[in-house]
Amino acid sequence: xxxxxxxxxxxxxxxxxxxxxxxxxxxxxxxxxxxxxxxxxxxxxxxxxxxxxxxxxxxxxxxxxxxxxxxxxxxxxxxxxxxxxxxxxxxxxxxxxxxxxxxxxxxxxxxxxxxxxxxxxxxxxxxxxxxxxxxxxxxxxxxxxxxxxxxxxxxxxxxxxxxxxxxxxxxxxxxxxxxxxxxxxxxxxxxxxxxxxxxxxxxxxxxxxxxxxxxxxxxxxxxxxxxxxxxxxxxxxxxxxxxxxxxxxxxxxxxxxxxxxxxxxxxxxxxxxxxxxxxxxxxxxxxxxxxxxxxxxxxxxxxxxxxxxxxxxxxxxxxxxxxxxxxxxxxxxxxxxxxxxxxxxxxxxxxxxxxxxxxxxxxxxxxxxxxxxxxxxxxxxxxxxxxxxxxxxxxxxxxxxxxxxxxxxxxxxxxxxxxxxxxxxxxxxxxxxxxxxxxxxxxxxxxxxxxxxxxxxxxxxxxxxxxxxxxxxxxxxxxxxxxxxxxxxxxxxxxxxxxxxxxxxxxxxxxxxxxxxxxxxxxxxxxxxxxxxxxxxxxxxxxxxxxxxxxxxxxxxxxxxxxxxxxxxxxxxxxxxxxxxxxxxxxxxxxxxxxxxxxxxxxxxxxxx
Numbered sequence: 136x137x138x139x140x141x142x143x144x145x146x147x148x149x150x151x152x153x154x155x156x157x158x159x160x161x162x163x164x165x166x167x168x169x170x171x172x173x174x175x176x177x178x179x180x181x182x183x184x185x186x187x188x189x190x191x192x193x194x195x196x197x198x199x200x201x202x203x204x205x206x207x208x209x210x211x212x213x214x215x216x217x218x219x220x221x222x223x224x225x226x227x228x229x230x231x232x233x234x235x236x237x238x239x240x241x242x243x244x245x246x247x248x249x250x251x252x253x254x255x256x257x258x259x260x261x262x263x264x265x266x267x268x269x270x271x272x273x274x275x276x277x278x279x280x281x282x283x284x285x286x287x288x289x290x291x292x293x294x295x296x297x298x299x300x301x302x303x304x305x306x307x308x309x310x311x312x313x314x315x316x317x318x319x320x321x322x323x324x325x326x327x328x329x330x331x332x333x334x335x336x337x338x339x340x341x342x343x344x345x346x347x348x349x350x351x352x353x354x355x356x357x358x359x360x361x362x363x364x365x366x367x368x369x370x371x372x373x374x375x376x377x378x379x380x381x382x383x384x385x386x387x388x389x390x391x392x393x394x395x396x397x398x399x400x401x402x403x404x405x406x407x408x409x410x411x412x413x414x415x416x417x418x419x420x421x422x423x424x425x426x427x428x429x430x431x432x433x434x435x436x437x438x439x440x441x442x443x444x445x446x447x448x449x450x451x452x453x454x455x456x457x458x459x460x461x462x463x464x465x466x467x468x469x470x471x472x473x474x475x476x477x478x479x480x481x482x483x484x485x486x487x488x489x490x491x492x493x494x495x496x497x498x499x500x501x502x503x504x505x506x507x508x509x510x511x512x513x514x515x516x517x518x519x520x521x522x523x524x525x526x527x528x529x530x531x532x533x534x535x536x537x538x539x540x541x542x543x544x545x546x547x548x549x550x551x552x553x554x555x556x557x558x559x560x561x562x563x564x565x566x567x568x569x570x571x572x573x574x575x576x577x578x579x580x581x582x583x584x585x586x587x588x589x590x591x592x593x594x595x596x597x598x599x600x601x602x603x604x605x606x607x608x609x610x611x612x613x614x615x616x617x618x619x620x621x622x623x624x625x626x627x628x629x630x631x632x633x634x635x636x637x638x639x640x641x642x643x644x645x646x647x648x649x650x651x652x653x654x655x656x657x658x659x660x661x662x663x664x665x666x667x668x669x670x671x672x673x674x675x676x677x678x679x680x681x682x683x684x685x686x687x688x689x690x691x692x693x694x695x696x697x698x699x700x701x702x703x704x705x706x707x708x709x710x711x712x713x714x715x716x717x718x719x720x721x722x723x724x725x726x727x728x729x730x731x732x733x734x735x736x737x738x739x740x741x742x743x744x
Contacts (some may be wrong), residue, residue, distance in 0.1 A: 325374025335361030434577030474506035576622025
């Protein structure tokens with residue numbers, strides 16, 4: 136044998152020796168943490184390369200690999216990525232199942248009588264329970280994208296319920312088990328806090344009647360408890376899921392809370408937390424995006440555009456993430472009434488994104504109507520007509536039902552043709568529906584310009600011949616005008632607009648949603664002037680006395696959030712009043728005792744005399 140051949144064999148042997156064949160829990164957690172660091176610094180390939188080799192045997196590698204595949208599927212909605220994510224999740228659940236403790240039917244029945252002693256579980260079996268719950272939740276969410284039938288919808292719901300039960304069991308494990316390793320406990324605890332906190336927070340946002348149904352089948356939705364758990368999970372930076380807790384909190388404070396309620400969430404916490412995360416991940420696409428969102432909510436639209444642009448241009452490996460930035464940039468320019476710039480991003484969304492072409496095409500047409508309002512060309516009108524014609528073609532159905540927002544814009548596109556290819560300020564209507572008047576109201580010149588445009592449109596309608604949708608158009612302008620006036624701090628004029636809409640209720644032909652939305656706006660006016668009871672009564676009126684209108688569920692989400700906040704204020708006010716009554720009663724009692732003591736003293740003196 137030659138020296139060269141010997142060297143080759145020795146080198147091959149060295150490679151075989153250095154390549155490990157098993158992965159212990161501590162190493163898998165360390166590598167998962169490293170993959171998280173790569174991922175949030177936009178090194179997506181490094182993160183994937185670290186996880187994929189062990190995805191067939193290590194539960195944390197397999198879970199991380201599945202998470203990346205699911206993110207790609209959710210961002211693209213493309214079938215090939217959905218199938219890839221589904222396969223990754225099947226593999227992950229298989230790997231986790233191999234590490235879970237297998238319980239017999241007899242042992243399951245025994246659980247009803249005697250609580251399981253989780254000290255008998257190995258540390259790998261304990262972590263396998265948590266990883267399996269996380270994989271099951273992702274599988275349930277992916278089911279909504281994979282198959283849009285009612286059967287799949289029910290299956291996904293059952294998976295989510297099983298997942299929630301598993302998280303509750305993990306909470307029992309966390310509290311009852313004697314942990315030999317603090318490191319293992321910390322990582323497990325961060326996962327439990329993330330899961331329990333997210334479930335409670337998300338369920339608490341649902342309308343009251345839905346929560347009652349979910350509580351009946353075993354779910355719980357306590358917003359404050361959910362926020363506390365997530366906050367606790369975020370503050371312990373040792374935990375593997377700490378960054379997932381922060382992502383959930385950012386998503387709630389900067390997106391969900393803004394869309395689904397009428398008040399700003401905890402922006403101070405968001406600013407401080409983003410400062411911390413950006414110091415660790417200065418080019419992280421997610422945190423740059425959330426920073427843009429924070430500035431947008433505060434009304435700093437120029438600054439928000441800078442941050443959104445940084446996020447967009449920070450990476451090109453996942454171009455689908457650009458669409459999130461395009462969406463935000465489009466609305467930021469709409470708030471600034473820079474219609475041509477907004478249109479450029481609307482066009483990109485309509486061309487490149489698969490999320491909802493129905494909404495994108497309508498938005499593009501609505502912005503074009505506004506941008507070409509003063510100088511329309513024949514070619515522009517033809518293009519708008521084509522866009523409106525295509526809006527219904529791409530409408531999606533999930534569990535046999537249309538998406539509410541898609542249904543709304545399809546109805547508006549039909550209205551466009553029904554009233555001689557015109558619509559009344561459709562982009563302002565969309566901005567109102569997406570709750571963006573709150574942003575415009577923070578910038579005085581923008582809200583004044585918007586108000587002037589609405590008044591001009593009112594005059595145009597009055598001067599033109601009446602149509603069958605005349606009342607609907609007038610009521611829409613009253614809603615937009617009233618919303619502007621509320622932001623401009625003219626409550627009496629705003630209330631007059633909303634009352635006029637309610638009087639027009641029986642004359643409305645199509646836009647019946649305007650009346651309950653106007654009622655909810657009146658509730659906000661009552662809240663602004665400190666009339667908590669009046670605000671609650673108006674919100675209850677909007678919730679109970681109107682049904683079957685467009686975007687009903689969206690308004691119910693907002694009503695639920697506002698009622699929760701107002702009821703908390705009412706309890707606080709009632710508590711303060713009760714305390715005042717008690718204090719006054721105590722003072723009166725002390726005064727009475729003092730008078731009585733004085734009378735007794737005088738009586739004694741007179742008797743002595």
